[in-house]
Amino acid sequence: MEIALFQPDIAGNVGTTLRTAACFGVPAHIIEPCGFPFSDGALKRAGMDYAVRANVRRHADWNSFRDWSAEAGQRLVLLTTAGATPLPDFAFTPDDVLLLGAESSGVPPYVHDAVAARVAIPMQSGFRSLNVAVAAGIALAEALRQTKGFPA
Numbered sequence: 001m002e003i004a005l006f007q008p009d010i011a012g013n014v015g016t017t018l019r020t021a022a023c024f025g026v027p028a029h030i031i032e033p034c035g036f037p038f039s040d041g042a043l044k045r046a047g048m049d050y051a052v053r054a055n056v057r058r059h060a061d062w063n064s065f066r067d068w069s070a071e072a073g074q075r076l077v078l079l080t081t082a083g084a085t086p087l088p089d090f091a092f093t094p095d096d097v098l099l100l101g102a103e104s105s106g107v108p109p110y111v112h113d114a115v116a117a118r119v120a121i122p123m124q125s126g127f128r129s130l131n132v133a134v135a136a137g138i139a140l141a142e143a144l145r146q147t148k149g150f151p152a
Contacts, residue, residue, distance in 0.1 A: 001149050002074065002097045003136055004029035004065065006111060009103045016133035017100075022054035024144060025151050029097070030058045031065045066114060069097060076115040079139050080106060081129050083120030090119045092143040103132050 003021055008014045008030065021028040059065035069076055074097045077090070099115060101107035112118065121130060121138055130138070144150045 001092070001094060001140070001143050001147060002027045002029065003140060004031060004076075004097050004099045005132070005136075006031045006062070006099060006107050007102045008034055008132070010132075013103060013131065013133040017136045018054040018056060020133070020137050020140060021056075024140065024149075025055075026140065026144075026149075027055040027057065029065060029068075030056060031062055032058060032060055062111065075117070077117045077119055077143075078107065078112065078115040079121065079135055080112070080118050081120060082112070083118040085117065085119050087119050087121045087139060087142055090117065092146045094147045094149060096143060098136065098139050098143060100132050100136055 003017065003026055005014060005017060005028070011034075014030065014034070018028055020026075057068075059068065068074075074095055075093060076099050077092070077096050078099045078101075080101065099107075099111075101111070119139070121135055123130065129135075
């Protein structure tokens with residue numbers, strides 16, 4: 001299981017997501033450009049000292065990330081409010097990469113078209129979306145539960 005953030009805008013959410021990835025031993029990917037200068041200082045507050053311990057791979061753009069995922073044989077699973085499958089109904093595999101979009105704009109149509117699956121976290125009606133880092137944690141926990149991938 002791996003997690004990827006597409007052109008994130010908010011350093012705090014990236015720090016929180018990297019902290020979560022580090023705690024669960026899950027590799028993380030940052031698909032650039034970011035909406036902030038990517039640095040330890042920018043991530044420190046939310047990521048604390050855990051973010052620097054995360055296994056992070058940065059990709060210059062969508063094409064380089066897509067090339068990596070195809071070569072690695074990874075299935076891309078997009079978390080989206082426009083998802084076709086509710087999270088509890090989706091069957092994860094250990095080779096999945098959970099992909100989350102930018103906080104301000106999600107992902108463009110070409111990313112929607114390129115993924116293997118689109119998944120939505122069910123919420124009460126009248127709510128637009130969850131915080132990206134919160135959504136990442138919820139989806140990652142469900143994926144790890146299903147695949148028995150939690151650390152021992």
